[in-house]
Every structure is written in C-alpha cells, then in structure tokens.
Amino acid sequence: MRDLGSGRVVGALSAALLSGGLVAWATSGTGGLSVGGDSDLHAPSLSLPDTWTPAAVGATSPVSPTAAPRTRPRTTPLGSPAARPATVAPRRVVAPTRLLIPRIGLSMPVDAEAVAGDGQMGLPTSAFVAGWYRFGPAPGDAAGASVIAGHVDTASEGVGPMAGLAGLRPGDVVQVLSGTTPHDYRVQSVEEIHKTSLDLAALFTRTGAPVLHLVTCGGRYDHVARHYEDNIIVIATPVS
Amino acid sequence: MTSLTPLRILAVGALVATSAGLSAPAHAAPGDASVSILHAVPGATVDVYANGNALLTNFTPGTLTDPVMLAPGSYDLKVVAAGAGASGTAVTEAKGVTVPANANITVVAHLTADGKPVLTPYVNDTAAVPAGQARLTVRHDAAAPAVDVRANGTPALKGLVNPKEATAVVAAGTIKADVVLAGTSTVAIGPVDLPLKEGANTIVYAWGSAADKNLKLAVQTISGMDSAPGGVNAGTGGQAAAGSDLTRGLLVGGAAVLAGGAVLLPRRRRRRSSIER
Numbered sequence: 001m002r003d004l005g006s007g008r009v010v011g012a013l014s015a016a017l018l019s020g021g022l023v024a025w026a027t028s029g030t031g032g033l034s035v036g037g038d039s040d041l042h043a044p045s046l047s048l049p050d051t052w053t054p055a056a057v058g059a060t061s062p063v064s065p066t067a068a069p070r071t072r073p074r075t076t077p078l079g080s081p082a083a084r085p086a087t088v089a090p091r092r093v094v095a096p097t098r099l100l101i102p103r104i105g106l107s108m109p110v111d112a113e114a115v116a117g118d119g120q121m122g123l124p125t126s127a128f129v130a131g132w133y134r135f136g137p138a139p140g141d142a143a144g145a146s147v148i149a150g151h152v153d154t155a156s157e158g159v160g161p162m163a164g165l166a167g168l169r170p171g172d173v174v175q176v177l178s179g180t181t182p183h184d185y186r187v188q189s190v191e192e193i194h195k196t197s198l199d200l201a202a203l204f205t206r207t208g209a210p211v212l213h214l215v216t217c218g219g220r221y222d223h224v225a226r227h228y229e230d231n232i233i234v235i236a237t238p239v240s
Numbered sequence: 241m242t243s244l245t246p247l248r249i250l251a252v253g254a255l256v257a258t259s260a261g262l263s264a265p266a267h268a269a270p271g272d273a274s275v276s277i278l279h280a281v282p283g284a285t286v287d288v289y290a291n292g293n294a295l296l297t298n299f300t301p302g303t304l305t306d307p308v309m310l311a312p313g314s315y316d317l318k319v320v321a322a323g324a325g326a327s328g329t330a331v332t333e334a335k336g337v338t339v340p341a342n343a344n345i346t347v348v349a350h351l352t353a354d355g356k357p358v359l360t361p362y363v364n365d366t367a368a369v370p371a372g373q374a375r376l377t378v379r380h381d382a383a384a385p386a387v388d389v390r391a392n393g394t395p396a397l398k399g400l401v402n403p404k405e406a407t408a409v410v411a412a413g414t415i416k417a418d419v420v421l422a423g424t425s426t427v428a429i430g431p432v433d434l435p436l437k438e439g440a441n442t443i444v445y446a447w448g449s450a451a452d453k454n455l456k457l458a459v460q461t462i463s464g465m466d467s468a469p470g471g472v473n474a475g476t477g478g479q480a481a482a483g484s485d486l487t488r489g490l491l492v493g494g495a496a497v498l499a500g501g502a503v504l505l506p507r508r509r510r511r512r513s514s515i516e517r
Binding site: 008015016017020085086091114116127154155156158159206219226228 | 279295300304305306371412437458468469470471472473478481482483492493497499501
C-alpha cells in the first residue's frame with residue numbers, strides 16, 4: 001500500500017479547490033453571456049418626452065424617439081402642405097407565422113400577441129409556440145424592431161426550443177415566415193441581460209433600421225418569485 | 241338654420257401665387273410646433289392664409305393637411321374662397337391665434353352649432369399611452385346639438401357640444417362608433433368601423449350640418465406615443481436554470497476531481513528490477 005503522505009493530500013485538495021473554483025467562476029451566470037459585443041439594450045430606460053411632434057410626412061407617420069438616431073421631421077415648403085381626405089388609413093399588417101433557426105434545429109409556429117394583464121408582453125401558454133408583439137413592427141416592415149419571444153420553459157412542459165437561443169452565434173441564419181413569404185436574418189449579437197438593466201424602449205422600438213429581436217429568459221431562476229432574473233436577447237439584421 | 245356666406249369663386253382650379261411663405265426655416269427648428277389644418281366647412285373650396293401669406297390653396301371639404309412645422313408665436317389665419325386672394329372676403333378668420341412652442345395642433349375650419357363658419361385651434365394630446373392602449377379624441381365641429389359618441393353601442397363620451405372635445409384612453413382595437421343626439425339613441429352619424437390604433441391618438445371630428453343632412457366623421461391619426469410593455473416574462477418552470485445548474489455542478493465537481501486526482505495519482509516509477517544489471 002502506497003504511503004501517500006500528508007503533503008500529497010494537501011496538494012490534491014488545493015488543486016481540487018482551485019480547479020473547481022476556476023470552473024465555477026467561468027460558468028457563472030449573469031452577464032457572462034455576451035456574444036457579438038454589447039448591444040445598446042443596456043442603457044438606462046429612456047423616458048418619452050411629454051409631447052411628441054409627428055414627422056411632417058402624412059398624419060399617420062411614426063415619430064422617432066431618442067432611442068434611434070434622431071431624425072428631423074421632414075417639412076414641406078410652407079406655401080403648400082399636402083392635403084388628403086381625413087379618413088383612417090387602415091394598417092396593413094402581414095403577421096409572422098413561423099420561426100426557423102436551422103443550426104439549432106428550431107422550428108416554431110408564431111402567434112400574434114398583445115399585452116398581458118400585468119403589463120408585460122403577452123406570450124403563448126406553451127413553450128413550443130413563439131409570440132410576436134402585434135403592436136410593433138412585423139418582419140418585412142421598413143423600420144423598427146420586430147419582437148418575437150417565447151418561454152424558455154414552462155412548469156408543465158419543461159424546457160422548450162427557445163433554450164437554444166443562448167447558444168446562437170453571430171452569423172447564424174434566422175428565418176421568419178409570414179405565410180409563404182420568407183424574411184431572412186443574420187444574428188449580430190446574443191446577450192444575457194439582467195431584467196432590471198434592460199432598456200425596454202429600445203427592445204420594442206418602432207423606429208430606426210429594421211431589426212429582429214428574439215427574446216426569452218435565462219440566468220438564475222427565482223423559485224420564490226417564480227420567474228427568471230435575466231432575458232436572453234438575440235439581435236438579428238435583415239439579409240437583403 | 242345654417243347660412244353659409246355666399247362664395248365668390250373667381251377662377252376654378254386657379255392656383256394662388258405663393259410668396260416665400262411664412263418666415264420660417266425649411267426644416268424644423270427646436271421649439272417649432274406641428275400644425276395640421278382640417279377643412280370641415282361643407283360646400284366650400286377655399287384658400288387659407290397665415291399672416292397674409294398663402295398656406296393652402298384649393299382646399300376641399302373633408303381634407304386634412306400633412307403637419308407643417310411652424311415657429312411658435314401669434315398667427316392671423318384667414319380662409320377665403322379659392323382664388324379670392326389675401327384680401328378677399330373671409331369665409332372665416334381668426335386673428336392672434338397662439339401657437340405654443342413644441343405643441344401639436346390641428347386648426348379646424350368648421351361650422352358653429354348654428355351654422356356659421358369658424359376657425360378653432362385644438363391642441364392634440366401626445367402624452368405617452370400605456371402599452372396595448374389607444375387614445376380616442378372626439379371633437380364636435382358640426383352645426384348640430386349636443387351629442388354622445390358611442391363605442392359598440394355604449395356611450396363613451398357624453399354631452400359633447402360644439403366646439404368642445406373629449407378624450408379617453410381605451411384598449412386598442414376596432415370599435416363600431418356612432419354619434420347620437422345626447423342622451424338618446426337617435427343616430428346622427430354612423431355607425432362606422434373605427435380602428436383605434438395602439439400607441440396613437442385617433443381624433444374623430446363630427447362635422448357638417450344637421451339641417452343640410454350632411455353630417456360626417458373625419459379622422460386624424462397621430463402616432464408615436466406608444467410605450468413598451470413592462471417586460472418579457474418568458475420562463476415559468478425553472479427547469480432550464482436547473483439543467484444548467486446541474487451541468488455546472490458536474491463541471492465544477494468534475495474539475496475538482498480531475499485536478500485532485502492528478503495530484504494523488506502516483507507517478508509510474510521505473511523500479512529497478514532486482515535482476516537488472
């Protein structure tokens with residue numbers, strides 16, 4: 001029987017503690033995931049000014065908030081503003097119907113969602129269906145962020161396909177189908193952001209360059225409050 | 241009951257020569273107000289002058305201009321029959337209309353309750369609206385008595401008199417809207433399908449003349465006052481965290497075991513055989 005010697009045992013324990021500690025630190029949660037560089041979704045929440053001035057292009061134009069590069073309202077020469085019949089211009093929306101991310105084998109139907117009773121974004125009940133925020137831009141629109149979100153897990157189903165978002169990398173292909181019309185995107189960044197640090201105005205912005213925001217939850221799960229502490233956010237830009 | 245000022249239409253379709261317009265820059269300056277004009281006087285094609293300069297020509301009833309950026313200040317507004325010129329007989333005019341800085345305003349040419357053309361400036365409410373909601377504004381600009389505005393048959397805004405307005409923040413979506421004589425179910429206008437756009441102010445104008453049986457609704461939509469939802473709560477089971485906790489635990493423990501074991505593992509010593517030489 002070999003005599004190990006107390007020195008060897010101490011050395012073994014130290015090595016175990018050191019290696020274990022290093023791995024624990026390296027796999028620690030919040031903020032550890034940030035691939036593709038920080039987005040501008042960390043900024044302090046922007047507050048809307050009390051009054052807005054609409055852009056001088058049609059009575060129904062959206063206004064640029066301070067989140068996007070500030071665009072000056074385009075004005076017509078004062079001698080001749082355009083005039084049109086004062087009727088409602090119905091919003092022609094083509095809603096997304098399916099989310100596809102080939103590299104991680106994700107294929108989910110997409111429902112249109114509104115606002116939940118607690119003021120947060122409405123979501124489908126199942127972790128196997130994604131939700132599109134119906135009041136914001138749709139994929140294919142000329143401006144703003146289309147937001148598609150889904151549960152990472154549910155109590156009854158366990159972990160769902162959105163858990164794969166955290167593993168996406170810049171350059172990954174994302175496709176959204178609106179009926180038979182495909183919209184192709186490329187991932188720019190993947191981030192885990194603590195919910196209290198998340199700039200919701202920027203996440204749901206309706207102005208600026210068109211972009212796709214995929215959102216789920218991650219990080220530590222608070223078993224008392226029964227919700228996750230972080231959001232996983234993937235930003236993808238259209239491939240023309 | 242209504243008596244419109246007789247119109248003298250000098251040249252149908254003639255464009256009034258415009259001067260340089262008002263002395264404001266070609267692009268918006270900080271503090272500028274956004275001003276739209278609604279023509280809600282039935283039967284009159286008009287030109288609109290501001291401070292003596294032509295602002296709008298051949299303006300037909302029921303039309304709304306795109307917003308124009310105006311420097312804040314006081315403006316003399318004059319509406320004349322199309323082609324009548326700056327010194328033509330006023331269909332209606334308003335001197336010293338105050339345009340405040342950064343305001344969002346609609347100036348409405350309309351009939352009073354007893355049928356006289358008048359100009360009324362309204363300030364449009366552009367304060368942020370909660371996510372999923374819509375602002376509804378109704379303005380009584382018709383030669384008609386007090387009205388209620390109903391949404392899906394239920395009075396929503398009651399007892400509105402010319403030229404007053406009422407506003408409410410409601411759930412976004414399409415309602416069946418009609419206008420009834422106040423306190424009754426006698427429909428004066430509508431019903432119409434009215435989309436209340438989320439994050440926007442949908443402004444409905446009742447205009448025209450009850451006596452001439454041409455009461456109508458005009459609609460202006462001002463967007464850009466939306467709010468984001470309060471969050472995305474996308475995980476209710478916690479299993480993903482547990483799974484990653486388990487993985488993490490295995491990694492940490494595994495690393496510890498490997499490191500410790502590597503130290504403990506005896507090196508293979510080449511033991512000299514007792515028979516080696």
